[in-house]
Amino acid sequence: MRVQAGLFATDAAAVGLALALQPTHGLERYAYAAGVLLLLAISGAYRLRISLQALDEIGRIARAVFVAFLPFLGLGTLGLAGRLLQQQLALTGLALVVARAVAYAALRHLRRQGRFCETTVIVGVGTVGEELAAVLRAHREYGLVPVGFVDSITPNGAHGPSPPLLGPIEELDDILRRLELHRIIVAFGPVREANWISVLRTAIANDVEVHIVPRFFDIGLSRRYGDDEIWGIPLYRVRRTALRSAAWRLKRTIDVIVSLVALLLLAPLATLIALGVRYSSPGAVIFRQPRLGQHGHEFEMLKFRTVRQEHASHTSNALAGVTPLGCWLRRLSLDELPQLWNVLRGDMSLIGPRPERPYFVQRYSIEVPGYEDRHRLPAGLTGLAQVHGLRGETSIHHRARFDNAYIEGWSLWLDITILLRTLGAVLRDSLLRTRVPPPEGGGAS
16 A cells, blocks of 8 residues: 555656646646546556556556546636646646656665565466466566465476465465465466366455466467566456445445335335235235345345245245235236345345345255355345346356356446346336246245
8 A cells, every 4th residue: 555655646746746837826727637636546547566667557647637638628618728728738647657657667676675575376387377486586576476386286396496385276265364465366277177266256355466367378369458467478457356346335325325215215105015915815914034145144035925825935936826916016026125125224235146045045056156156245136147037947057157247347337237227127027028927046036
């Protein structure tokens, strides 16, 4: 964090210098300067790279200084003020490039002196992995100190003395915690493909920066797409898990506000449904069923009862016993309304993997690869799998794949698109479907 703060201070000083070189002091100039710094922060300019080259930052800086200028064009800033802003744009861009060049040169020097360096492990023993270790030892300006390999075979020392073997892939979680590591490099060695997904998810869940050496880079198929590099070897940086991002806290705030407003607005409708359920068949109005949410936490998911009391089950997928009212509630997805209370309490989110019953979680965790990984985020009222039609008696393998894809690619915009697609699907189904939808989750709903 000290390095990132130093980079920001350097950029702020450069922007301030550009301001000082202007002869006037209009408020729009200060707003422009603040906009440039904000855009740089949003674009990831203060995420520390391994290879520090100021020329690589020119594109990012150019976008920031030009985009920050656009609102002033939209407001009709013309005449002398407009010309001064254009001059400030040029001065700011030049000052930022020079400042970043100086800052990177200083940081490379400090890294060579052993300061601001990070310990790292290389996952995968092989030609590329051992070459990476040798390069990092010889070029300390990258700021990474390799402390060992994670694999099931011992390095052969083809590129000189190698770091020790720390343990097999299966022990990666323990190795990360024991050594308090915050960065790993995945160099595809002779490791089974099935293990790589587990490696990446374990590392990301431990708040570790993960870089991957793309396959076939040495014949030019991947080199141009890397976002970092070590001595000509391209690296992909894997996105952090959603829970580590600042936007995730906003997601929870949205959940609370939307669920609270929806509960208040839909209270009259919920009251009518409750009366209908109460008098359509004997039994409780609210059906409570144990489900597993984030990290396997068990909670009671709430629904309006849609089956006769004697047919309610925590382990059966049978459709028998659906009441006439329950048929319509399921068709319109109105039986799910009480789950807004689950969202408000924090058991669930509006968007996320659908929660499953403990019986089926235990079964699917054995049968379906990656099924347990879908519990990394809170369960949701709807999710990416559901908007792709994966409800009821559909493939659990496909649903787990979509759930994990949602987790690893999460963004607020993705949540918005899923919510809009869900509303569209509910309206379409209410108008077109005539059959009773089966329970969800290999049957649960």
